[in-house]
Amino acid sequence: MLLISPSKAQVKIANSIRERRLQMDLTQEGLADRSGVPLATLRKFEQKGIISLESLLKLLMIVGGLDEIVNTLKPRKTSYETIDDVLKDNNQFERKRGRKK
Template sequence: MLFVSLSKVQKKLVDNIRERRLQMELTQEGLAERSGVPLPTLRKFEQKGLISLESFLKLLSVVGGLEEMVDILKPKKQNFKSIDDVLKSEEKPIKKRGSRR
């Protein structure tokens, strides 16, 4: 699925969480209680799509999808184009550091 903008992605995430909640026959109050996310935070999320990462992960832990989220964000394995690429990859990996900005 290709999304055009971040707002569309945000709306789709909200819709998916809400749909999972409804499939589980949970009210907003029930999901808030089970997840530990305050009810006003859950309501704001379902209305405006705004939520902290911690609260989002708490919701996923109840409605499902937390493990899939972790798996999907794993770094991709290298695709080799030649035997030289394979041999180079067997050398000691170079440590990478982020910039200090």
């Protein structure tokens, strides 16, 4: 688990997209045209990391990484084969309660 704030994550993602754009030798205008994301939106994203999810996905379709994002967010599959496996696994965890304040 990363200990990073959402605002820092936004900036890191924006920097990664910018680096991919530059590796592809694309200008901001070129990426905006190819992706369908308005140029002003792309500029704001690269400067501040602020963008809608739809626009981010459009950019990822062009610079790459959309498949990785989608696959990363898939639920993890369990390796249970029988109900006994589930019961054994449930016995390994102890319930914990938070302190009341």
